Amino acid sequence: MAQHNAFYAQSGGVTAVINASACGVIEACRRHPDQIGKVYAGHNGIIGALTEDLIDVSQESDETISALRHTPGGAFGSCRYKLKDIETHRAQYERLIEVFKAHDIRYFFYNGGGDSADTCLKVSQLSEKLGYPLTAIHVPKTVDNDLPITDNSPGFGSVAKYIATSTLEASLDIASMCATSTKVFVLEVMGRHAGWIAAAGALAGNGEGEPPHLVIFPEVHFDRDRVMARVEESVKLYGYCVIVVSEGARYEDGTFLADSGNTDAFGHRQLGGVAPTLAGMVKQDLGYKYHWAVADYLQRAARHLASKTDVDQAYAVGEKAVELAIAGRNAMMPAIKRVSETPYDWRIEAAPLAEVANREKYMPHEFIREDGFGITEACRQYLAPLIQGEDYPPFENGLPKVAHLKKARVERKLPEFTI
Amino acid sequence: MAQHNAFYAQSGGVTAVINASACGVIEACRRHPDQIGKVYAGHNGIIGALTEDLIDVSQESDETISALRHTPGGAFGSCRYKLKDIETHRAQYERLIEVFKAHDIRYFFYNGGGDSADTCLKVSQLSEKLGYPLTAIHVPKTVDNDLPITDNSPGFGSVAKYIATSTLEASLDIASMCATSTKVFVLEVMGRHAGWIAAAGALAGNGEGEPPHLVIFPEVHFDRDRVMARVEESVKLYGYCVIVVSEGARYEDGTFLADSGNTDAFGHRQLGGVAPTLAGMVKQDLGYKYHWAVADYLQRAARHLASKTDVDQAYAVGEKAVELAIAGRNAMMPAIKRVSETPYDWRIEAAPLAEVANREKYMPHEFIREDGFGITEACRQYLAPLIQGEDYPPFENGLPKVAHLKKARVERKLPEFTI
Known part of the structure; x- marks a missing residue:
């Protein structure tokens, strides 16, 4: 040849x-x-x-x-x-x-x-x-894990590991301070169309009360009242609430949370960021002290993890x-x-x-928990091996x-x- | 006894x-x-x-x-x-x-x-x-490294390592995409009063053109025109610009960048976040495509690194x-x-x-580069051992x-x- x-x-x-x-x-x-x-x-x-x-x-x-x-x-x-x-x-x-x-x-x-x-x-x-x-x-x-045929897409497993680990670590921080300080923590992760990366955040915990207490997917219409009720419940039951939210979180009409048309004092369109938007809602509706993080490129560049x-x-x-x-x-x-x-x-x-x-591969419906705020056992079984090692x-x-x-x-x- | x-x-x-x-x-x-x-x-x-x-x-x-x-x-x-x-x-x-x-x-x-x-x-x-x-x-x-007498404060070295590593990793991401995508990346780090953590970001690079191209300290009054001129120069010379900014960045009158009194469409005070604020200025003044990250609790919880x-x-x-x-x-x-x-x-x-x-220990004046946008060799020598291992x-x-x-x-x- x-x-x-x-x-x-x-x-x-x-x-x-x-x-x-x-x-x-x-x-x-x-x-x-x-x-x-x-x-x-x-x-x-x-x-x-x-x-x-x-x-x-x-x-x-x-x-x-x-x-x-x-x-x-x-x-x-x-x-x-x-x-x-x-x-x-x-x-x-x-x-x-x-x-x-x-x-x-x-x-x-x-x-x-x-x-x-x-x-x-x-x-x-x-x-x-x-x-x-x-x-x-x-x-x-x-990192979006949306390629068809292949069981998973190279790049996704490392983001998943980074987000699951970061959620676990930050949750320990909040848990130790919540009595007198921050009660709600919001971590914004990538995934404009599919909630794969947000789902990975759920790997941080599994047992009753273990964080994250809410995962917000693009696949589930954002309902402010329902979300706030869950946040309040979590704070009352466990003392704090950790939320992993996908950048693609959106209302029923398709509007992105991060793009709600707000303008600043100069009339400029308010800059995106689902995490600060959601944290603001928590403050407004429930009055809890909050912190938020936006991992952005850090998550897809984190070769160290x-x-x-x-x-x-x-x-x-x-x-x-x-x-x-x-x-x-x-x-x-x-x-x-x-x-x-x-x-x-x-x-x-x-x-x-x-x-x-x-062709895009979306999160299967049966991977999202019935209440829309977490992952199912099937999803956990699918994701778990991808972050191994x-x-x-x-x-x-x-x-x-x-x-x-x-x-x-x-x-x-x-x-x-x-x- | x-x-x-x-x-x-x-x-x-x-x-x-x-x-x-x-x-x-x-x-x-x-x-x-x-x-x-x-x-x-x-x-x-x-x-x-x-x-x-x-x-x-x-x-x-x-x-x-x-x-x-x-x-x-x-x-x-x-x-x-x-x-x-x-x-x-x-x-x-x-x-x-x-x-x-x-x-x-x-x-x-x-x-x-x-x-x-x-x-x-x-x-x-x-x-x-x-x-x-x-x-x-x-x-x-x-993590603030502001205790006196002790050469450094336990907790700081790990945040420093996390921020330096994250800056290095994210910079490789931006560098590889800047020809057709994001040109400016802003990473917000902790440090309300002192720029120790922002300074650690500078450990990611040292040679000519190596990111981060700008470090913004609380100790140096924020001058929008000067900062934007440097961002533009960096994009022209190197194709992109990586900025590490301290949450405590402030104007000459003491106002925090993250707290500039903007309100949203509902009249609510706009939520903090120096990174989105600075990224917005970049977009407004220079028109570059940007991304930003706020590490928040991730940086002080990152025991994995x-x-x-x-x-x-x-x-x-x-x-x-x-x-x-x-x-x-x-x-x-x-x-x-x-x-x-x-x-x-x-x-x-x-x-x-x-x-x-x-008594608080501030960054010594001689640790900040004369132009206010980076660290001196003395600072590098002080910081380098703290992230070792x-x-x-x-x-x-x-x-x-x-x-x-x-x-x-x-x-x-x-x-x-x-x-």
Whole structure:
């Protein structure tokens, strides 16, 4: 089999473990020098391919590539950029082929979420439509856990572990102070459309009275009176109330809590933040002293507390992508298959990209407790294995060590292209 | 020497390592059965002593006490309650003595910050004023790092490590997305009066262009134009800008940024949050896409990322407190002495409480960079050793294991007392 080059790019919001997938792809490529020559990474994702801004990964040492496994963020740069359909934006696709041809790229690895799966599928169709032999594989990643087919999405398990741990730790803080200080604590977590991450907060406790006392999902219409009644009940029963709220929490009419149209003294739209909004309601309706936290990017960057299961799976989907590619399996995605629950066991299988693209996986109805404020046992069983195990990065001088890439650029061979 | 009982209480805002000090006190007491009988812990701090709500620590196993070392929060309950002066509130002091007498308590260990040092000093004076033989020792604790005499305050090092690590990790996230997405990230950290924690954020980077690009201290008057100019410069030079801002950031007239008097559409005072306020200014003045995070209690509860130096010191001050007490050194505080900087070495010394109480340690002027937006080399040298080393708690099922105390109550012997 002749040797050709590979292209790898990161797409969309990054995670604590997307670089572990990059590590899996690159190390697997290096194990197949007969089939795969150099790996070129797109600088800032697919934009790097369109603008011929390619990073020559062969210039990076094995040690640097290995260090990607414990480096958060997107080491080659990611982007929010979705290729349009091939019929009306043919020029962009033709440009991709030109760049791939110019650099003898015949393997395309695209590491991202739902939008990227769609892009990858379109690119996979280039082979036939534009007559260029390309094998395109999608490497799954998203903290939102909304990719179909795969049992879970790499990136989610580490956020889940971070949120569950943070909820547990902060709850101990509130519990110890509530007699004379803060009675209500609100932690805002990611998840605009689905409550997967909020659900993970519920892993912090299970027994009667154990925090969190309320989980607020985007899937359950926000009813201020019901929520406040539950907060009051929790404070009366347990002395305090811990709330994990999804950024996507919304009223029955679809309005987001964080976007309730308030304006400040200057007439400017009040800035978002579900946590402060909800905390304000608590103060207004119940008068309790409150504190709130918004984890934001901290939660998806927290490689220091990654789930070992997640890191292993992120690496494995990267590795498997290469195996699929050299086997000529165009338009596929390595998916995680849950083989057994107790003890937890998983393997990677190949899923046709056509079945993945443009489909979102929502929280099953039966994962949300009947009262809407917590998770069911089925949800707990699904989530629990995903946060198992620790995978600490090495530390140096008290801080995590991260990969420092040279990012040597590949010499351009084509005219400029404006996107 | 006769055997008498000891009282231990936690006071004020809790930390990731205050229970490590509790562990130090209790284990040291257990090593001196000839002098110290039982340890009684105040439920909810000094309130437990006043209301005779005492936890019988002798009922807790060695394993449970050992687990306190890696359990965040205040295991016996803490409180925000400051004893008034002895002249006008004599009844409270007399009550304390009654409770101590009733339970043969002759050792008083009070684990807290500046206010608690003051309370402990007053209690230490009871011995003479009310003719009761009591040895009172203050065990230092505060994330604010504002206790005098001691080189640093137990609790601070772990927050510092958490904030430095979180800044580093989130910065990698922003850096990888800034070409097409978020350009400015604002992380709000604790520190109403002093910028110690914000300064710790600066440990995340040092070289030219390394984040954080701006640190905003309470000590430096907030000048919107100057800050925005620096944000713009950073985005132009490096593609993005990471800001660590202290909750105590304020204008020249003393107004807090988070408390600028804005009201929402209902006329309610807009809720605090320096991070969203600052992010809003960035959007308004410069138009950049932003994200913001407020770490709040997460930062002081994050035992999973504690500094080993901090844990060791927190334990050591607890242990030393007991040694001072049995040596009859009334009205003292174990203080951390920096013996050498490279390699870092420290020991615990005894400091007279009279020199500690009612004095705050501010950031030295020479620790803040001349432009007001970063730290000096002297500050870096001071901070660096405090975040050294990791001290991971054991994990079980993906979550940190914490101590679960029985909290068996000591039988009451006195009439009720209303505080």
